[in-house]
Amino acid sequence: MARKLLEAADSKLARQQEEGVEVLRVLPRRKAEKLPKSFWLGAVEIERLHRLSERLGEAAGRPISETEAIKGLLLLGEKTDSKKLLGFVKDAVFESK
Numbered sequence: 001m002a003r004k005l006l007e008a009a010d011s012k013l014a015r016q017q018e019e020g021v022e023v024l025r026v027l028p029r030r031k032a033e034k035l036p037k038s039f040w041l042g043a044v045e046i047e048r049l050h051r052l053s054e055r056l057g058e059a060a061g062r063p064i065s066e067t068e069a070i071k072g073l074l075l076l077g078e079k080t081d082s083k084k085l086l087g088f089v090k091d092a093v094f095e096s097k
Contacts, residue, residue, distance in 0.1 A: 044095070 010018075041049070049066050056064040056072070077085055 045092075 053066045053069045
């Protein structure tokens with residue numbers, strides 16, 4: 001068990017809190033962490049993603065990774081009408097079965 005030393009002085013932080021001094025953050029706030037997420041894709045979906053990535057890379061004049069393509073598709077999905085998007089989801093699900 002920790003015991004307090006009788007001769008030890010209060011820390012700088014403890015003194016600032018007692019005096020009511022606002023303590024400034026020394027470290028910048030971290031950006032939101034990126035969390036890994038895994039998906040099972042069939043051969044058709046993997047090939048489709050690969051072709052899309054290549055097509056986007058040609059249009060951009062630089063390589064576009066499959067991850068970047070997925071991020072773009074997610075943003076497009078947010079901006080697209082839900083019913084229209086649902087039609088594409090149904091087509092993709094029933095096409096791969």
